[in-house]
Amino acid sequence: MIAVFRKYLEEKGNFTETELNTITAAVAIKKVRKRQYLLQEGDVWKFNAFVTKGCLRTYSVDEKGIEHVLNFAVENWWTGDRESLQTGKPSEYNIDALEDSEVALISREKYDQLCRDIPAFNNMVSAILEKSFRVAQNRIHTFISAGAEEKYLSFLEKFPHLVMRVPQSMIASYLGITAETLSRIRKQLVKK
Amino acid sequence: MIAVFRKYLEEKGNFTETELNTITAAVAIKKVRKRQYLLQEGDVWKFNAFVTKGCLRTYSVDEKGIEHVLNFAVENWWTGDRESLQTGKPSEYNIDALEDSEVALISREKYDQLCRDIPAFNNMVSAILEKSFRVAQNRIHTFISAGAEEKYLSFLEKFPHLVMRVPQSMIASYLGITAETLSRIRKQLVKK
DNA sequence: CGATTCTTTGAAAACAGTCAATCTGTGTGG
């Protein structure tokens, strides 16, 4: 499955054969079975994780025991907890697999080293971060401006492939609404 | 007011005197009077803007004419529209000044050049982006997990200086609630 | 199958939004 990562690199950056080898040599492939944790609340996250197979979610659990899904990650997406990685503090999030999955892990040290040694890698990383930020801003914009139905429609547009793949209740959570509300919204939408 | 920017650079990165001069030479100071636009919807944004004085907001206007505040920016913060800057598409946002303000503008070209020529600048930029992303993620987390009151309290904690500085109605908008609701929440809070 | 997980539905309650009116403080021009 490292091939998936290699292909991603070839598409995203301009790497020489040697560089590609250096980068892929820096990753450790890890299998994460369905329901298994990649990260648990309280642990310190020390990697960058690239998903080569499957689907994972990042979520927190509040005082009432309710789960709040912050992110999904499928093939060719990055995941992890940047907050914990950067600050060295225990994570407030859990990451677990919604399907049998596989991730490519790069330790912080190797990642930094790659950034220093391979300019193209550094550029790629910046571009990814930039994109991630813009995606986050757009998501915030829908939170401040859109109602529940509109948020769902926007989710459908942006992530049609996720709709069939993750439980509705988690999509609801991702949108900041309850599973019941989402169910009702879908019912309304069918009528049209 | 360029001194503010220079001081920021000295604190954030490890620059030589020459580098500092190169960077500060690349910026154009622009005054923006209260109520004046720095960016208008439909225009393409072509800069990175660092606020040296005053306070600005980024907002959109929906079909009903309601304004939605995406961001505030005061001294030592960056602002602009990364989406428009990156894609070259017309911006969906307006940025205007809430007070008489001053910003340091760096064009995309000069910015890229600085990134290429001065590694320390590139590093600083990455760090800022990284931080911005984390802030955005945290904001998303409060949107999916917190009610109106909790969101306001969290705003108070994170931006106590902004509370006295920007109209309540805009804070409400930033939190994704109406001005009336915020007013009632504040009334409730006083009782405690 | 049988067990588990996920979704749907209903009714009541909590929450937030809307609209219109009033109040408050600030600044301006006469």
Place this chain on the structure above:
DNA sequence: CCACACAGATTGACTGTTTTCAAAGAATCG
């Protein structure tokens, strides 16, 4: 210095949306 205008904040009554809780119905997997 006052009166007035204006923007922002507050309040009340009402409407609408979303949550909550509980139960029943699919769907999925071993």
